Amino acid sequence: MSDRDVLRIANCSGFYGDRLSAAREMVEDGPIDVLTGDYLAELTLMILYRDRLKDPAAGFARTFLRQLEEVLATCVARGIKVVVNAGGLNPAGLAARTEELAGRLGVT
Structure with missing residues (x-):
């Protein structure tokens, strides 16, 4: 089996x-x-629903952004794909915040 036949997946949140x-x-x-x-x-x-009732821009797992901030540049540099369900009840909101984070970090 070659390295091309192997997909190495690591999970960072349960x-x-x-x-x-x-x-x-x-x-x-x-x-x-x-x-x-x-x-x-x-x-x-339920937690995300209550968050979104207070703030319509909320509704996603905010901790993901804290984690992503630490690794985004390395993931891009190494070609590591990131696959999460942290968008919860507001995936578009998380996508927008992720784009803002990437811009702030100078990562494209």
Whole structure:
């Protein structure tokens, strides 16, 4: 089996509020091809719903942005894909905040 036949996936979250250092640990300790994160559960959706009632721009897992800030530049440089469900009830809101973060970090 060659390296081209292997897809190395590392998961950095099993729930909303999981260890914030996990994304950095997975990316730094690699090598990996894909960084994944599962942020949603029934209780999480209720929390995100309540957040969105207070602020229509909310409704996503904010902790993901904190994790992404630590690893985004490295992920782009190494070609690591990031696949998460952190958008919760507002995936467009998370996408916009992710674009803002990338711009602030100078990552394209």
